[in-house]
Amino acid sequence: MSKLIRVGQQLRLAVALPILALLSACASIGPGSMNRDRLDYAEAIGSSWKQQMLLNIVKLRYADAPMFLDVSSVISSYQLQSQVSLAGTASTGLTAGLRDATGHALAVGASGMYTDKPTIAYTPLQGDKFTRSLLRPIPPAALFQLVQAGYPVDLIFQLATRAINGVYNRTDRPSGSREADPGFYQVLDALRRLQLSEAIGFRLEKRGTEETSIFAFSGNKRNPSVEQDSLFLRSTLGLKPDARELNLTFGTVPRNNQELALLTRSVIEILRELGTRAEVPLSDVQSGSVLPSPQPRPDSGPRDLPLVNIYSATEPPANAFVAVQYSQHWFWIDNRDYRSKSLFSFILLLTSLAETGVTPQAPVITVPVN
Template sequence: MNLLSATGTPIGRFLFFGRAPLFATLVLLAATAGCSSIGPSSVPRDRSDYLKALATSWKTQMLSNVVNIRYGEPPSFLDVASIVSSYSLDTNVSIGVTSNTLSTAASSQLPWSATVVGAGASYQDRPTISYTPLIGDRFTKRLIRPIPPAGIFELIQSGLPADVVLQMTVRSLNGIKNQGISGGTLEPADPEFYPLLDALRRLQNAGRLSVRTEKRGTEEVGVLTVVEGRTPEVARDFNFVRDTLRARPDKDGDLLIVFAPTPRSGRELAVLSRSMGDILLDLAWGIDVPAEHVASGRTLPTVRVNSSTSPRDRPMVKIDSGTAPPANAFAAVEYGNTWYWIDDNDFNSKRSFTLMMIFTALAETGVVPQVPALTLPVR
């Protein structure tokens, strides 16, 4: 039975209604306690998730374009311009009251009133992603414009292997021709070209190569410095590079980097660089396409084959094909009923393919790429 106060009010009801505001306040505080921490706590997760998604998307787009070119289709690019990730947290609190009265049967009475308190919260992520199609002048710059020679050597200065970078990006150095593909035929390199790349790589490892930019007149130019070494091996490589290039650097070992097929003097390094279109075409002709696609006329035979005796004649990026890609493929796309992929266990192919992102930015802007803007408002 309910006890009565001196005024006749059931004590159980009095105690409940006195405590109900306190219950509601506690539940509301618990439900909203995490609101202020959503913004800071989302930064590490969002940065990691969006960067991974952007990297995967870029690899898929680039590999898809390489495959499209192999089958005679035009490349197309859709850049991610910005990402706005908006969060909202909605909370609600409900209170239910059950109070015993003297009018109910004694057998069903409880000694005190009962209270039911509920709380809910909804958390939503509403990302807004802006895409920019590559058309007009930007398309021309990215695919047709040769990569600036100074930017190529700045990549080497940053530590990227000189032989890999130069094999992918240049047609010739001081008139010494690189390997190339013309009309579906592999044109061999001049005999001195690959030994020259190997010697430059060894000089790079020995710390005898450096690149800087200087202001000359109204424009900035790149300067390559090759320094003689004190060991017989480094001295031999230095002499080989100097004699092969027919270079006569100044007393500081400086060579002015210029875009040209041949140098105008012994103090210039004439670099005839490739465009991104050239590089994509080279990769496309190295895809291991199904034999029936060649037999039916869907594409031409592969020019760079993995079975070549010389590693320089093999594909710079090994792209396999089949009915399904391996589960751990580095990148994979489907074209028609066939899958094309880069194996995650092929480090050299992964490295060369990743360099394509940097080459793309150099061809378009002359500088290394910047990631899209990422804005994270929280409500």
């Protein structure tokens, strides 16, 4: 009798353990998986976005064609199947399984299957969307919206503009490099001081059927340094001496002395500028596969240094903010270089600002409900 009781206990345990294991797996499906999946996918998408951007900067450095893939949708589908079986047989010989005192063999079995099938849709950036996002110059109003959000105006303009009212920025493009005009960096410094003093502003106005962007000086004569910077900007940029509000427009030169004309760069142009200053292996320069980096002049100042420091080596880096492999070498941004990290992250934001118009619809995906 005691053997029969012991066999029954073993049977119940054999049936209960697989069921409990399957029920514990169910606890992580549905609402329980949201925190884990959302954070994991967000981290993975962000990391791949950084790697894609750095890789395209390096490819442009090597005169290679860039390629962008957008993650248009992520769908995580789970499936759980379980089966429990119980069977009994009578046998006089030795059998596998649990045997009671009368010689009967008892067999118990359980099976389970857990499937995680994520569906990720990618959309190549090409055609009109490629033109809008990467080839068209960034709208001047978008840059000033970043200024209003607190981003440093001097770094924004140094990175994303070619000229302000005909005063040109530095460029290192292989097709034609040039130094910045004498007054360009001074204009950036004055704008930054006015921004810190909250003496400049930006707003959008509806004039008839068109939306007009207004750049305004809000400084007053009670602050001599603010007024001095305002007068310097008006003089250097050819603005009306007593102008307090300026129409903001895209172009090389303004139509009159009450207009602020920004000749902005496209995203591709920004990436090419950054790629030109990226460090490359000497062997690649000697072989002719890439042009050497432009050498700084003896009188170069801090603003003539690369905005983003990109390093290269044959071995993978130990402490990288983002790293990619190209042409049998590693390229990376150091995690301890805060300025380069922040500027690189800002470029990712610029790619979103450059997108205009209606975004193409992602492919329609049918997911079975289990």
